[in-house]
Amino acid sequence: MRFRFRVFSLLSVLLFCFGSLAAQETTVMVRALAKDAKFIGSSIGGAKIIVRNAETGAILDQGFTSGSTGDTKLILKTPQERYGSLTDEETAGFKAELDITEPIFIEIEAHAPFNKKQTRVVSSTQLWVIPGKNITGDGVVLEVPGFVVDILSPQTHERIKSSEVVSLKANIVMMCGCPVTEGGTWDANQYEVKAILAAEGKESREIALKPTDKASTFEAETSLDKGYYTITVYAFDPVTGNTGVDKTNIIIN
Structure with missing residues (x-):
């Protein structure tokens, strides 16, 4: 009887552990901001966003920014305050959805503007993402010069x-x-x-x-x-x- 109880307890612990390692969908909003200008969105074909595992290079998600270039007054003519936002619901961005089981160090690339090959540049950054901890709002903003x-x-x-x-x-x-x-x-x-x-x-x-x-x-x-x-x-x-x-x-x- 004790043996059965121990086996049951061990299985319960294992199930709990495996359950805690289940992948959690985590959102990371990514935006591309033209230097001295506005956000890169649908009107110019968008920026291609690639999210990779920084250690292995594996692509976790990719897509294009879509939406408007944003509010000119807010972006260029309003003094920026700490925690203030440069975007609204219509502002161009790409919502990356990552299925991760543990904190992961990622690299984000913006290839922009994607449809203009002679002028396309790559802007990138790296950061840690925690399962279930969404990065929203303005999100990760990559500056694109030129x-x-x-x-x-x-x-x-x-x-x-x-x-x-x-x-x-x-x-x-x-x-x-x-x-x-x-x-x-x-x-x-x-x-x-x-x-x-x-x-x-x-x-x-x-x-x-x-x-x-x-x-x-x-x-x-x-x-x-x-x-x-x-x-x-x-x-x-x-x-x-x-x-x-x-x-x-x-x-x-």
């Missing part, structure tokens, strides 16, 4: 006669897709936008692109001698250090 730069003209591999004017045009937006305009929240006059014109056997030239009446659009005109040219357009903000680049190739004949 500009999205798209060369609009000339087109890739376009052939242009040396006697013709070469039109240089580029679209510049913040990493969240927010527009750049003269005198706006993101002031086009604050940024340095230039084209580097390079061809084999020729000295490289730089030409400044100026803002136009159309939001986020910068342009200039030039003439070029015959050759195969690589055109590099960059944007630089001397205040924040944000940078962005796009390249294309053309033929002058």
Whole structure:
């Protein structure tokens, strides 16, 4: 009888222990915030979020941030106080759901903006997550520096006669897709936008692109001698250090 009681007691203890190790779904809200701008969400295709076990590299969850870029006044024009929030229910984010049985050290990556390969960067951080202890609200916010730069003209591999004017045009937006305009929240006059014109056997030239009446659009005109040219357009903000680049190739004949 005592033996049966001991076996029963041992089984009870084992069941209790195994029960305590059952996986608990734990939520971690992850957001990507463009440097000097707003959150990266649906309007620009989102940021790809990958949550890994930092020790093994195993992916625990992944997906894309979705939602709005957030409240401009709250994010950029309101002094931040301790424990204050930068987000609301509509602000872009990705809710990672982790099934974990014990505290785990994780690494979170934001690849953003994901749909713009020439400008996509990776921002990451690491932290401990405890089973059942959700990280919500603003959650984990990863800063994403830079500009999205798209060369609009000339087109890739376009052939242009040396006697013709070469039109240089580029679209510049913040990493969240927010527009750049003269005198706006993101002031086009604050940024340095230039084209580097390079061809084999020729000295490289730089030409400044100026803002136009159309939001986020910068342009200039030039003439070029015959050759195969690589055109590099960059944007630089001397205040924040944000940078962005796009390249294309053309033929002058």
